Amino acid sequence: MKLKNKKQIEFICPICKTKEKIPREIVEMLDEADQHGVDTHVPPRFDCEKCYGKMVPIFYIGVKGKIYKYKE
Ligand SMILES: [Zn+2]
Known part of the structure; x- marks a missing residue:
């Protein structure tokens, strides 16, 4: 079974514990942009x-x- 992102x-936010949902496309875009070294x-x-x-993801692949x- 392969895990998938929602x-x-x-x-x-680790400091004030505010939660926010962010569309996967945006997170992945940022993730890919960050991959360079x-x-x-x-x-x-x-x-x-x-x-x-x-803010950091609670669960993200x-x-x-x-x-x-x-x-x-
Ligand atoms: Zn905060």
């Missing part, structure tokens, strides 16, 4: 609108097959 990827241990991130934090999981 249509929307849920992101969470950049550290792939870091998932695609978005600026939190409520604080200075960076990268374009190169890497699985990112958010842990407290």
Whole structure:
């Protein structure tokens, strides 16, 4: 069985715990743009609108097959 991303990827801010759903296409686009010699241990991130934090995916499979999981 192959794991698949959902249509929307849920992101969470580690600081204020705000959650936001972001369309998979956008996350994957950013992910692909990030692949050029950049550290792939870091998932695609978005600026939190409520604080200075960076939102990270709760569960996301990268374009190169890497699985990112958010842990407290
Ligand atoms: Zn925040």
